[in-house]
Amino acid sequence: MTEPFVIVGGDAAGMSAASKAKREAPDRDVIVFEKGEWVSYAACGMPYYIKGEVDDLEDLVAVTPEEFREERDVDLRTGHEVVAIDPEAKTVTVETDGERFEQPYGDLLIATGARAIEPPFDGFDLEGVFTLRSMNEADAIEDYVDDRGPETAAIVGGGYVGVEMAEALTERGIDVSIFEMLPQTLQPFGEETARVVEDHLREQGVDLHLETAVQGFDGDEVVETVALEDSSVAADLVVVGVGVAPNVSLAAEAGIELGPTDAIATDEYGRTNYDDVYAAGDCAEATNVVTGEPDHVPLALTANRAGRAIGSTVTGDPTPTGPTAGTAIVKAFELGAARTGVIDPERAREAGFDPVSVTIEAPTRPHYYPGATELTVTLVADRESERVLGASIVGHEGTKRIDTIATALSSELTVPELQELDLAYAPPFSPVWDPVLTAAKVLNGKLEG
Numbered sequence: 489m490t491e492p493f494v495i496v497g498g499d500a501a502g503m504s505a506a507s508k509a510k511r512e513a514p515d516r517d518v519i520v521f522e523k524g525e526w527v528s529y530a531a532c533g534m535p536y537y538i539k540g541e542v543d544d545l546e547d548l549v550a551v552t553p554e555e556f557r558e559e560r561d562v563d564l565r566t567g568h569e570v571v572a573i574d575p576e577a578k579t580v581t582v583e584t585d586g587e588r589f590e591q592p593y594g595d596l597l598i599a600t601g602a603r604a605i606e607p608p609f610d611g612f613d614l615e616g617v618f619t620l621r622s623m624n625e626a627d628a629i630e631d632y633v634d635d636r637g638p639e640t641a642a643i644v645g646g647g648y649v650g651v652e653m654a655e656a657l658t659e660r661g662i663d664v665s666i667f668e669m670l671p672q673t674l675q676p677f678g679e680e681t682a683r684v685v686e687d688h689l690r691e692q693g694v695d696l697h698l699e700t701a702v703q704g705f706d707g708d709e710v711v712e713t714v715a716l717e718d719s720s721v722a723a724d725l726v727v728v729g730v731g732v733a734p735n736v737s738l739a740a741e742a743g744i745e746l747g748p749t750d751a752i753a754t755d756e757y758g759r760t761n762y763d764d765v766y767a768a769g770d771c772a773e774a775t776n777v778v779t780g781e782p783d784h785v786p787l788a789l790t791a792n793r794a795g796r797a798i799g800s801t802v803t804g805d806p807t808p809t810g811p812t813a814g815t816a817i818v819k820a821f822e823l824g825a826a827r828t829g830v831i832d833p834e835r836a837r838e839a840g841f842d843p844v845s846v847t848i849e850a851p852t853r854p855h856y857y858p859g860a861t862e863l864t865v866t867l868v869a870d871r872e873s874e875r876v877l878g879a880s881i882v883g884h885e886g887t888k889r890i891d892t893i894a895t896a897l898s899s900e901l902t903v904p905e906l907q908e909l910d911l912a913y914a915p916p917f918s919p920v921w922d923p924v925l926t927a928a929k930v931l932n933g934k935l936e937g
């Protein structure tokens with residue numbers, strides 16, 4: 489008898505793998521251990537729940553535990569934490585209600601995700617100080633806003649979660665400050681895009697403190713202020729969003745190797761250094777499509793796709809998990825900001841490229857058609873090969889054009905090849921020369937010049 493396919497972690501990567509495996513091999517036992525109560529939830533939607541655009545937290549659940557059990561025949565066990573893996577004996581140790589048991593596996597998927605980084609700030613344990621990673625935290629923030637009616641909020645970290653939360657809390661009538669240690673917000677999106685977003689955040693009333701290191705939080709049981717180096721700022725609510733770290737201790741303690749990014753090292757099928765142990769999603773590395781190097785991209789599509797591929801692989805159809813371009817998009821009030829590939833010149837040079845870039849502004853529609861706005865496109869290429877390396881785009885509409893460039897990265901297009909793409913045009917949607925083509929044209933000129 490084939491031992492079951494056991495999955496640790498019941499969100500994007502884990503449940504995608506479970507569903508795919510059951511679809512491909514209905515007779516194979518699939519057991520999912522999830523330590524919490526929520527499964528298959530869209531963490532990405534949590535800021536919009538807090539903002540009030542999504543009515544119920546349950547709306548963020550794609551497939552309920554009952555549907556997994558009854559309709560998909562997945563043996564889903566919530567409230568079950570895997571506390572150890574023995575890859576030689578091919579068993580996991582599971583803890584539930586204070587009891588422990590061993591579960592043998594035929595194949596194992598580690599899909600333990602990532603956790604919010606918690607710097608050692610004084611006062612982290614004060615009431616009103618939150619991170620936002622789990623559904624329970626989203627629920628707690630929403631309750632706090634409802635019950636306490638905070639007037640001021642501090643967001644520590646100007647990454648995409650910080651920017652989304654700035655919008656959400658402003659919409660709830662709260663005065664928001666963002667504190668960012670670096671000279672810019674949205675670091676992976678590049679400086680040009682960040683500047684446009686920052687101007688917009690200020691226009692929307694967000695008090696932006698760049699190059700500002702938070703020291704901690706003060707208050708009498710409940711947070712009242714954020715302590716900076718020489719001053720303090722009032723805050724009735726604090727959200728700390730300074731990034732995530734992959735949950736790898738379970739794997740590392742079992743001798744499963746980590747890669748250069750400190751996430752779990754995997755091959756192109758998501759396999760670890762043990763043949764029958766896989767890892768996917770926010771806890772695992774993926775190969776960067778531009779550099780060919782291992783990368784850690786804690787984003788939803790990477791997790792869903794890798795999980796699905798591993799579900800196929802373990803049921804007899806070996807399927808690569810796919811490379812990542814780090815393609816991401818974020819809404820900041822009225823703006824969209826998007827990025828893909830390698831934008832940072834230092835990172836490009838480390839990967840052996842000689843980066844050349846341009847930043848252009850182009851209208852999203854012809855001048856005569858109502859509603860045109862400016863789109864800022866930064867395009868980066870390698871000088872010698874002319875290969876497109878990455879891009880970022882920011883504007884009021886049309887930032888999903890980043891997908892054209894993500895496609896170019898996967899096909900290893902050069903700038904002249906990107907410039908030759910036949911992109912759609914009609915006045916309500918685009919000028920004749922789509923802004924992506926304009927950026928390619930300008931960058932081509934720079935490469936030739």
Ligand SMILES: Cc1cc2nc3c(=O)[nH]c(=O)nc-3n(C[C@H](O)[C@H](O)[C@H](O)COP(=O)(O)OP(=O)(O)OC[C@H]3O[C@@H](n4cnc5c(N)ncnc54)[C@H](O)[C@@H]3O)c2cc1C
Pocket residue numbers: 496497498499500501502521522523524526530531532533534535568569570571599600601602620621622649735738768769770771786787788789791817
């Ligand atoms: C606020 C927010 C907004 C986001 N917005 C976006 C977005 O717009 N676009 C985007 O692409 N991505 C976004 N993401 C990221 C996206 O949610 C993640 O990439 C995705 O959830 C990763 O899925 P995963 O299955 O790898 O891990 P997770 O979602 O972290 O799930 C891992 C699961 O494993 C469980 N687990 C961990 N250890 C154990 C154990 N030992 N035993 C049993 N269970 C365990 C955890 O309880 C958890 O449920 C956002 C994330 C957050 C927090």
